Amino acid sequence: MKIFKWTEGRRKSKYNKLPLLLLGYGKPTLPFIGFLDCYVLRFGPGGRVNPHQDPVIVEQNDGTNDYYAHHRLNIIVKKSKQGGDFVCFDGPHKRFLNGRVHLFRSDLCIHSVTEVTEGTRYVLSIGWGNFTKPYKTGVPASD
Numbered sequence: 330m331k332i333f334k335w336t337e338g339r340r341k342s343k344y345n346k347l348p349l350l351l352l353g354y355g356k357p358t359l360p361f362i363g364f365l366d367c368y369v370l371r372f373g374p375g376g377r378v379n380p381h382q383d384p385v386i387v388e389q390n391d392g393t394n395d396y397y398a399h400h401r402l403n404i405i406v407k408k409s410k411q412g413g414d415f416v417c418f419d420g421p422h423k424r425f426l427n428g429r430v431h432l433f434r435s436d437l438c439i440h441s442v443t444e445v446t447e448g449t450r451y452v453l454s455i456g457w458g459n460f461t462k463p464y465k466t467g468v469p470a471s472d
């Protein structure tokens with residue numbers, strides 16, 4: 330993925346993303362953090378994100394998978410006029426500033442954005458992973 334280039338968002342959703350920073354992707358290289366990313370997300374009319382989780386999976390030499398915590402801080406820089414609501418459940422999630430800022434575990438929370446019906450929504454999304462505490466499926470790390 331190239332930085333500073335708008336691309337389509339994930340499959341079955343409708344939004345655009347502009348990577349500003351991508352560090353440690355694909356291999357856990359950054360000490361303590363693991364990976365760090367920053368995107369601008371743009372949701373025009375019809376934009377949405379279907380419910381999903383964002384697990385961070387690293388295959389081990391023995392063929393098993395390790396899973397890592399994936400933290401995400403979403404700052405809604407500009408709200409859409411209608412729609413475009415962030416929905417998050419089934420995991421750690423904190424809201425600040427009247428729902429303008431969301432801190433959540435995107436590997437555990439099922440999260441989505443309702444369809445934007447009017448206006449354009451912009452989000453600054455910062456994510457980081459903790460590669461110090463792997464967990465196996467069904468045994469989430471505590472942080």
Ligand SMILES: [Fe+2]
Nearest residue numbers: 382383435440
């Ligand atoms: Fe996500």
